[in-house]
Amino acid sequence: MRTPLSLDLLAVDPQADTPLYRQLYDALRGAILEGRLTAGGRLPSSRRLAADLGVGRNTVLSAYEQLAAEGYLEGQIGAGTRIASSLPDNLLEVGGSAARGPDQTAPANPNRLSRRGETVAAIRRPGIGYERGQARAFQHGLPAVDQFPAALWSRLLGRRTRDPRNGLFGYETGAGYAPLREAIAAHAGAARGVICTPDQVIVTTGAQAALDLASRMLIDPEDAVWIEEPGYLGARAALLGAGARLMPVPVDGEGLDVAAGIALEPAPRLIYVTPSHQYPLGVTLSLPRRLALLDFARRADAWVIEDDYDSEYRYAGRPLASLQGLDRATRVLYMGTFSKTLFPGLKVGYLIVPDALVDAFRAAIRLTGHVPAPIIQAALAEFIGEGHFGAHVRRMRTIYAARRAALIDAAERELVAFLELTPCDGGMQLVGCLRDGLDDRHASALAAAANIHVAPLAPYYLGKPSLSGLHMGFAGIPEAQIARSAKRLAVALAEMAP
Template sequence: MRSRRDMTASSIPAYLRTLALAPESPVPMHRQLYFAIREAILDGSLKRGTRLPSTRTLAQDLDVSRNTVLAAFEQLTAEGYLEGVIGSGSFVTLRLPEEALQVRAEHGAHTKGKARPPGPSRRGADLIKMAGSRPRPTTFSPGMPELAAFPFELWSRLLAKHWRDPPASFLVGGEALGFRPLREAVAFYLRTARAVRCTFNNVIIVSGAQQALDLAARVLIDPGDKAWVEEPGYPGIRGALVAGGAGLVPVPVDEEGLSVAAGQSLAPDARLACVSPSHQYPLGITMSLKRRLELLEWASAADAFVLEDDYDSEYRYAGRPLAALQGLDADGRVIYVGSVSKVMFPGLRLGYMVVPDHLIDAFTAVRRLTDTHPPMLAQPALAEFIEAGHLVQHIRRMRKLYAERQAIFIDACRQELDGLVVARPAEAGMHLVVTLSQGLDDRAVASAAQAENIDAPALSGYFLGPPNRQGLLVGYTGVPEATIRRGVLGLRQAIRTVAAR
């Protein structure tokens, strides 16, 4: 009569009885066993439907731990090479995963041209069109700050100070509205620098101004609601509104800012008006006090809201920065949005919004549903950066530097682009709108400029409807003097290339 050991050995497939594992190999034992069995199944050494020995039996025969065999079997089962049958054991599958993939590929080949997987929704397709594509930051990118002038040594010390031995509260999460000391610092800064009426309770820390626009659209807009947008205007606002289901109503901008009278004529029942009153993007116009009051009167009468995008108001080169529109609002209609990306560096991705008291709970709830809370990493350092006065000092230094660079750019244009463009000084902002003198198509010039490593978007691309003017947006703030002058020469080449066609 055979021993139990002999009976067990005879039940093991011949291939497995000859299998040798190498304990000295850097590959873990369970991975060696997995690869060996998988290869045997694929080359037919282990036939389909073959019953494998129990994990205990195979472990004894191979002189390895049972956990090694269990790990290998679990992986093979998960990938479809083995099937487990309760009460019977593990079997080689009758249909290998490679065959299933082949059938799927052949099916796709047979149906090519007849049926396609579903694509994005109509709203998604609209957003894709709006997003377009932009080149990587190059010479003259609008809105790019001077990164080399930022006090990174100071910033790194603040980060190290708060994260060398962080409290547990930094590690396990954060408040939906943001780190309270940062909200307090932002509220103080906005009250003193921008005449915004708020306490820290009204401040929400966001991952850049774009998230603030998205949150506002989610909270304030129902599908089908109309929203005024500036024409021409910032594409990021339009994208957030379309994502929220809004119908965009382009309202012309004149020398006093967004035309409230035109907006009332086009869509008097709009739910929301989006404006950049301190420095309109892209034209650079400052909304007059008369027009600001008209806008607030319309919002009150129409039971609507105003979204104020205050994206670069710190950089005003003539007089003090103008007070925010929000400071004139006594009716809780204005949602104020700002960012430190253009003041510090874009990769920081921190911004803020100021929300009226009666909307705080709604914004808090929606914020929790989107990304729970802003990342904690930079918030404590930014709070101290603001509280200690470093932000104001940095803005003051950059305001002087940027004014000098604007003058250098205009001087270079007069020397090298006389008769080709008109570049006039502006009292504020981080870019200029340069007018083309020869009636050239601004999109063609912008495309030719990219070949010269110049990012100067076409003004006509910022219109929703037919553009009534053309030009180029040229950023000068993040460009040293020598690069400005080289860039102007590249711009001249791009203009001449298009003119010669």
């Protein structure tokens, strides 16, 4: 039986920008999905429908052929065209207004996440109006990208993109480009005292990807994990995403309090720590604590993730030796990134894993999508191998030392009534402890209204904050801007005064 068609339903407008065949296709498809044209019904011949609509036959044929290709019509076009009989009834009201049957009710919460997903999604970076690529006082975590040798980098990258036969235009399926892994192993050994071979280096798309990979590989749901209190939110998210039970271990002037951690949880599966420059407080894990931590990890059969995110920038003496270099029980995974030393958009980080984990991590990273583009890796290998990386770090260390001094001086002149900067010999940011119990979230909001980014410390705590303070970056801010911005911040914080 031929399906009756309303010409009003299929009306086409020759003056519209949309082609006539597409208008007809859209009208027929909508009528099928909304149930106005029933499954199995026969459509008019293309010649007849063209005559009824006053369009060319090819217009109707094009619409019919597209609908047939997508499975809405069946039969031979021009010799009996029918609406497909195999369309499930419960799919025939997509986007339509027809009433749903009792078995077609919408789910109560179509956007429902897993419990872990909800927990991770609830984590928010501290600060108001935060934009990663935007340099403004006193944004933390952003290097002086305007000082990066972009022309040199462009030449190195261009070298690698000229010939698609060089093997760098295909998929990267291993643990990273071999020359880059060799360069990373050599740098980490010379600058940080890391003991490793290139085979132990796993190149990732940034530090967060390294954290995600390690968390997935080492943690089962409900495993206990030590995390610093206060601590890095990115680590919190990765560990929670893997199902960990986080145990917040307090940080004091010597870094992570190992004895307090043992009392809190004597059998952790994993320990996450930032020993060279604790995030966010900036303290260094003392040698007795380092040795105690390694001894405990050996006895507890626990893994340790050492996040060494910005240790190249130390302004008093040489960079400190890594925790991994002291490890004789091979319990430490060392994690580094080029986001702070070069620029965040590079998206290259790395894990240095114990020999026992190499094969497993190599196999896993192929399936995670955490491997950077081969061309980027090759250019970075040259950047390091030709000495440009070391020269850039040395130059930036001098620039950052001057900017750090400018912030300390500006704080002593303009902000002494509101906060006191805590001493720190390294890194790209300082912590200002607020006086008289002033609320750091309120202070951050007042600063944001003055277009100044200072992150409150409160969100870095899992429990009740023991310190009210502001995280203040200086690396990406010119010295003159630091002085001006300190004055504006003082005016903003004056609104908190009793």
